[in-house]
Amino acid sequence: MADGAATAILVVAAGRGSRVGTELPKQWLAVAGVPLLAHTLATLADSDRPILVVIHPDDDDRYANCLDVLPPATREWLLPPVYGAATRQGSVRLGLERLAALPSPPELVLIHDGARPFATPALVERAIAAARQNGAAIPAVDVVDTIKTVDAAGRVLATPERATLRAVQTPQAFRLPLILAAHRAAEAAGAGALTDDAAVAEWAGHPVHVFLGEPRNMKVTTREDVTAAEARLMSECPDVRMGQGYDVHAFGPGDGVWLGGYKVPHEQGLLGHSDADVLSHAITDALYGALGDGDIGSHFPPSDPQWKGAASSIFLKAAVEAVRARGGMIAHIDATVVCEHPKVGPHRDAIRRSLAEQTGLALDRVAVKATTSERLGFTGRGEGIATLAVATVRLPVRR
Ligand code: MG
DSSP states (O other): OTTTTTEEEEEEEOOOOOSSSSSSOGGGSEETTEEHHHHHHHHHHTTOOOEEEEEOGGGHHHHHHHHHTSOHHHHTTBOOOEEOOSSHHHHHHHHHHHHHTSSSOOSEEEEEETTOTTOOHHHHHHHHHHHHHHSEEEEEEEOOSOOOEEOTTSOEEEOOOGGGOEEEOSOEEEEHHHHHHHHHHHHHHTOOOOSSHHHHHHHTTOOOEEEEOOTTOOOOOSHHHHHHHHHHHHHTOOEEEEEEEEEEEEEESSSEEEETTEEEEOSOEEOOSSOOOHHHHHHHHHHHHHHTOOOHHHHSOTTOGGGTTOOTHHHHHHHHHHHHHTTOEEEEEEEEEEOSSSOOGGGHHHHHHHHHHHHTOOGGGEEEEEEOOTTOHHHHTTSEEEEEEEEEEEEOOOO
16 A cells, blocks of 8 residues: 555544443443454454554453454554553543654544444545545534434523534544644643544644545444444355364373363373364364365364474464454354263363353354263264364355
8 A cells, every 4th residue: 555654543442431331341342252342443454554552551451352353464454552541532642642653653643433343444545535635534424313402401402403513423534743733732731621533623723624424334332332233243244154074083091181172181082193172173174164265184284293282272263263364253153072971061161161262252152062972883982082063154245
């Protein structure tokens, strides 16, 4: 991108607020299985511009978890995060200061809410064009409701003419020196209650222009918004695939068997080139199967010495990453373990939690079942363990 260095995107995600009735600030809420902020960053990264995220100092772990679920192509655009302040305005100013201190600071900055996951690349391009032309520009959509001003008692004072009103969104776009100077001046003057960055620019005397926003560019604020955002994300991944996997490992000497990254104590182990996690292998194959992308053996050949004794979480996480790299999501995983012993039932929830953690899925999207084969066949004779798995993967229709 020719002007990739000329524009940066500043994402504000340092807030503590939640109107959805949870303690968790809204940017960290799980939406379709991953944090809301991850959706926002993945969408913005499609614009191929560097992204700086402002986070709360208490949220290092949440941010690290958020990075874990992002495809590498998204992570490439992320600058190291910066800590925010007690107010949104203070957080934006600290982010702008960081951008201005870069070896080659961007000419333009787009300031975006972490809780707006649907800003398209087309909107980002309009923001850049408008800021380049006007210095300060904000996306706006027509107001469909009639708006009233009211007093503290709830009495209507006035009805502003609707044609003159606009609902304003982010990204708000500015020449970096202009908006940084305005924020510094507002800070010095104690003007700390301005509700958006346009208001800071207005306060400093700069004309602010509007450009065409997007009705779909919603801010996720309430529980209803979370539901609506999930429905939209699902609708954007309409290509539903089911993959299946099957695996067998024979018993050998040992003190337990690895199942889904959890070690079940047993007087035997399983034989294999890696850690012989027969459950993780079947699930990994189910994911690759859903993608039509080979199998665990083609991605991690048993002939390759580097996988000797390897933890199978490496294979499983690679398959999960392959889904995310396609812009997709895992809807669910369901697996069955077939053996006479060890007894899997008592360990089922520990195994599910382990799998949920490795895949980034909610616990109710991971099922593990166990059965015997009524003493029939190799599993019935206690010679080994067989596993079956299915995974449902949703993919976008590629542009
Ligand atoms: Mg295997």
